[in-house]
Amino acid sequence: xxxxxxxxxxxxxxxxxxxxxxxTYTATGYPSLFWYxxxxxxxxxxxxxxxxxxxKGSNKGFEATYRKETTSFHLEKGSVQVSDSxxxxxxxxxxxxxxxxxxxxxxxxxxxx
Amino acid sequence: EAQVxxxxxxxITVTGKxxxxxxxxxxxxxxxxxxxxxxxLGLRQIYxxxxxxxxxxxxxxEGYKVSRKxxxxxxxxxxxxxxxxxxxxxxxxxxxxxxxxxxxxxSGTRLTVV
Numbered sequence: 576x577x578x579x580x581x582x583x584x585x586x587x588x589x590x591x592x593x594x595x596x597x598x599t600y601t602a603t604g605y606p607s608l609f610w611y612x613x614x615x616x617x618x619x620x621x622x623x624x625x626x627x628x629x630x631k632g633s634n635k636g637f638e639a640t641y642r643k644e645t646t647s648f649h650l651e652k653g654s655v656q657v658s659d660s661x662x663x664x665x666x667x668x669x670x671x672x673x674x675x676x677x678x679x680x681x682x683x684x685x686x687x688x
Numbered sequence: 689e690a691q692v693x694x695x696x697x698x699x700i701t702v703t704g705k706x707x708x709x710x711x712x713x714x715x716x717x718x719x720x721x722x723x724x725x726x727x728x729l730g731l732r733q734i735y736x737x738x739x740x741x742x743x744x745x746x747x748x749x750e751g752y753k754v755s756r757k758x759x760x761x762x763x764x765x766x767x768x769x770x771x772x773x774x775x776x777x778x779x780x781x782x783x784x785x786x787x788x789x790x791x792x793x794x795s796g797t798r799l800t801v802v
Contacts, residue, residue, distance in 0.1 A: 619791075621790040621792075676780075678723075
């Protein structure tokens with residue numbers, strides 16, 4: 576079945592550091608890919624998405640490019656802030672008719688001042 | 689404001705005592721789903737609904753029931769809760785093409801079964 580593998584955390588960075596969180600997927604067909612963010616005590620929020628190969632999703636300084644050849648969707652940000660501390664989830668849409676999102680296990684990011 | 693509302697936010701209950709977690713959305717979304725989040729396991733789908741009176745099992749449906757009598761509501765029912773159902777639960781909704789438009793999530797319900 577479809578699956579998502581993302582780098583294990585936790586990840587700890589200093590403010591203004593460069594962030595990469597790796598995400599690779601296994602899927603049949605052509606899924607849409609997502610990054611969700613979960614701030615402490617809150618639900619998940621959609622951060623960005625890409626619906627086809629070579630699409631780049633971007634939001635709030637975060638970017639991710641849909642790479643079909645490497646089945647990857649790595650999340651990057653050039654300069655993180657303390658307010659970016661959260662858990663980040665990579666996900667793909669399961670296009671088998673159930674509209675289900677399949678999630679990775681999440682990566683906790685802590686940014687120190 | 690477009691949102692998914694879950695209640696309660698926190699719940700402690702005893703083994704075997706039936707409970708219901710409510711979920712309501714105000715976006716006229718056809719698709720609704722329940723997930724549980726556990727450390728090291730990420731989010732796993734419990735049940736989903738494509739529209740009123742249409743529900744189906746997700747990956748971990750054992751011990752749960754759902755109903756979809758109205759488009760806006762999708763309650764999660766635990767008929768006889770057990771300690772292994774202690775978890776953080778999320779309700780989500782989307783348009784029927786949810787795979788492309790993403791989900792809107794509720795704030796979560798932290799359930800403890802003792």
